[in-house]
Amino acid sequence: MSEAVIELKNLKKYFTISKGFSTKKIYVKAIDDVTLNINKGEIIGLVGESGSGKTTLARVLLNLTKSTGGNVVFNGVNLSKATRNEMKKLRTEVAVVFQDPASNLNPRDTVMNSIMRPLILHGMPKKIAKQNAVDSLELVKMDVRYLNSYPHQLSGGQLQRIAIARALVLNPKVMILDEPTSALDISVQAQILNLLLDLQESFGLTYLVITHDLNVIKYISDKVAVMYLGKIVEFGPTEEVINNPKHPYTEGLMAASPIMDPHDRDKEKYIMQGDPGSLINLPSGCHFHPRCPYVSEHCKDEAPQIIVLPDGHQVDCHKYAAVKSL
Amino acid sequence: MSEELLALNKLSVDYKVKGGYLSAVNNVSFTINKGEIFAIVGESGCGKSTIAHSILRLLPEHNEIIKGNIFFNGEDLNEYSEKQLERIRGREIGMIFQNPLDSLNPVYTTGFQVAEGMMLDNISREDAWNRVIQIYNDVKMPDAEKRAKSFPHELSGGMRQRVMIAMMIARTPQLLIADEPTTALDVTIEAQILNIIKTLRDEFNTAVMLITHNFGLVAEVADKVAVMYAGEVVEQGTVFDIFDNPKHPYTKLLMKALPRRTKSEGRLQTIDGSVPRLTEIRNGCRFENRCPYVMEICKSKDPDRRIVTESHSFCCHLEGEVRNNE
Ligand SMILES: Nc1ncnc2c1ncn2[C@@H]1O[C@H](COP(=O)(O)OP(=O)(O)OP(=O)(O)O)[C@@H](O)[C@H]1O
Ligand SMILES: Nc1ncnc2c1ncn2[C@@H]1O[C@H](COP(=O)(O)OP(=O)(O)O)[C@@H](O)[C@H]1O
Ligand code: SF4
Ligand code: SF4
Ligand SMILES: [Mg+2]
Ligand SMILES: [Mg+2]
Numbered sequence: 001m002s003e004a005v006i007e008l009k010n011l012k013k014y015f016t017i018s019k020g021f022s023t024k025k026i027y028v029k030a031i032d033d034v035t036l037n038i039n040k041g042e043i044i045g046l047v048g049e050s051g052s053g054k055t056t057l058a059r060v061l062l063n064l065t066k067s068t069g070g071n072v073v074f075n076g077v078n079l080s081k082a083t084r085n086e087m088k089k090l091r092t093e094v095a096v097v098f099q100d101p102a103s104n105l106n107p108r109d110t111v112m113n114s115i116m117r118p119l120i121l122h123g124m125p126k127k128i129a130k131q132n133a134v135d136s137l138e139l140v141k142m143d144v145r146y147l148n149s150y151p152h153q154l155s156g157g158q159l160q161r162i163a164i165a166r167a168l169v170l171n172p173k174v175m176i177l178d179e180p181t182s183a184l185d186i187s188v189q190a191q192i193l194n195l196l197l198d199l200q201e202s203f204g205l206t207y208l209v210i211t212h213d214l215n216v217i218k219y220i221s222d223k224v225a226v227m228y229l230g231k232i233v234e235f236g237p238t239e240e241v242i243n244n245p246k247h248p249y250t251e252g253l254m255a256a257s258p259i260m261d262p263h264d265r266d267k268e269k270y271i272m273q274g275d276p277g278s279l280i281n282l283p284s285g286c287h288f289h290p291r292c293p294y295v296s297e298h299c300k301d302e303a304p305q306i307i308v309l310p311d312g313h314q315v316d317c318h319k320y321a322a323v324k325s326l
Numbered sequence: 327m328s329e330e331l332l333a334l335n336k337l338s339v340d341y342k343v344k345g346g347y348l349s350a351v352n353n354v355s356f357t358i359n360k361g362e363i364f365a366i367v368g369e370s371g372c373g374k375s376t377i378a379h380s381i382l383r384l385l386p387e388h389n390e391i392i393k394g395n396i397f398f399n400g401e402d403l404n405e406y407s408e409k410q411l412e413r414i415r416g417r418e419i420g421m422i423f424q425n426p427l428d429s430l431n432p433v434y435t436t437g438f439q440v441a442e443g444m445m446l447d448n449i450s451r452e453d454a455w456n457r458v459i460q461i462y463n464d465v466k467m468p469d470a471e472k473r474a475k476s477f478p479h480e481l482s483g484g485m486r487q488r489v490m491i492a493m494m495i496a497r498t499p500q501l502l503i504a505d506e507p508t509t510a511l512d513v514t515i516e517a518q519i520l521n522i523i524k525t526l527r528d529e530f531n532t533a534v535m536l537i538t539h540n541f542g543l544v545a546e547v548a549d550k551v552a553v554m555y556a557g558e559v560v561e562q563g564t565v566f567d568i569f570d571n572p573k574h575p576y577t578k579l580l581m582k583a584l585p586r587r588t589k590s591e592g593r594l595q596t597i598d599g600s601v602p603r604l605t606e607i608r609n610g611c612r613f614e615n616r617c618p619y620v621m622e623i624c625k626s627k628d629p630d631r632r633i634v635t636e637s638h639s640f641c642c643h644l645e646g647e648v649r650n651n652e
Binding site: 214 | 566
């Protein structure tokens, strides 16, 4: 049996906002009943359109924001019941790299200080922290000369390397990467993706990689979770989800993903209609029903339940069996 | 026979910057025929937008020096007065940008802004409005009538881009310059917008200059491609020339840096080093510091254009076939 590092059980995160001038509060269900297991050593890709709740999921996982309901279990420890010490340990075991390379680093800190800060906060003597900073810069294949540079003196790719170095310095077991390459050019993206794979192989890390780029997901991840308006609508092995999608949304998303070979361009292409929709105005029943080519009356009335197939592939649709690749 | 619409002849654009000049575009020549989708592809800062803006003389700072010719239907736009150019903008050459909000007027309804262009072409108010609704339906704007009466901030990014395209369709320009038209959009919306651009070409024989850093879009819709590096077109050809038979070392490496495989099929190619500073350009090939095939001559002499076929050419000193470094 593979061992779960992270278990999400019926996780919910609702934000309240007030609409217009009325004092009535409405809920934004950014994460709505998400159940997902991430096993040790796996690379999980999390895809979904803008505003679907990907970053919020990462933030709840990291305990940067409190969940509204459900549980996050990390290495068997339930976050909502964790002791101080358990929380402290957790902080060293899960690291994060945010989307915008610049936002990961303080503009007034040198690279050295940025990388050392988490170590010093954990009480490591400065001298040892320095050595660790040097080591982790080498791990991301950057010259130690950069230790005294400031963020504005570095390129996007270099900043992203340093953010990764900083995340690595506490020897994490899990890394959460929110759009790690979206701001980067193709040649730099390739460097960062390869670096992530090398590190994962050397240290047996577990990654949750958030991206909207399906080609990146195909390249890097073992499993894919597809998010739509606060729900994980499909989760399974990458190859399965890409070649044999079971949820109508996944099917449309895969078809929309740009081809990488002009010889494929004449294939009949299914173009999903409609907009990604908004969490503020959620459709009744299945959230996807206004865009779904398979919709029936039943879908408008009742939300589907997650079905877990024997191979562990999970799908959230009334009619999953009817979907086949177009 | 294909009919020439736009021809750049040795176009160079230098920006005056503190302490000297920045060579943003150097010696660029290519031809776009009527009804052709011509992609300009390259990494950030390589000069794509500068080319687009210099065609319509939209460079913002007026700190630039433009050399060479921009022939549109045989006439050199560089020789046009501001007044003559004003007649071309919007009517014969339309442009859409990455962020449509910057180009829409926040205080007028979107429908009015689309109609306005037609009224400039002496179409009556009522006819123009009816035509707006028809075009909104053509670009698959949901709730066309309602959206025509909406203000730009009330629409999603995808809907705003539809408004921009509707404005273009309204005046059926001969050339549409689309600068990263889908970069800010979700993939499913990107696929919809690309489809509309293709339809525009198919129905009105509009030529499209598609500027992008996304090779997926190129593979999807382009007929011809110019690959830019550090201000220069290093290779151009049909989309099949570029994807199947790249000749320039940079194009070759880029093709292998694209995430088009899974990690089990091997790591992506990376390109070490970085783009030279465009303020410090010396003689010689601009790719020289990163090229695996670099020779002495590359450091001092600009490479000439080599012709592969009538449609395919590249700029490099290498004689004959470049070895593949699989
Ligand atoms: N602090 C907050 N208060 C209220 N609403 C919030 C808050 N943070 C996020 N949201 C809302 O939650 C939803 C999910 O946001 P989130 O940032 O998780 O999306 P995402 O999937 O990461 O999108 P993107 O791809 O654009 O980064 C959005 O509707 C967002 O507006
Ligand atoms: N107004 C300007 N003044 C000075 N330099 C500029 C200006 N606009 C662009 N540049 C520089 O010119 C080069 C090409 O920029 P641009 O055409 O915007 O590239 P791309 O669209 O390919 O990303 C870059 O080095 C950029 O920093
Ligand atoms: S439940 Fe119904 S509307 Fe929702 S995805 Fe499945 S078929 Fe479509
Ligand atoms: S001219 Fe020389 S340095 Fe430039 S791409 Fe060709 S071989 Fe490489
Ligand atoms: Mg996000
Ligand atoms: Mg640009």
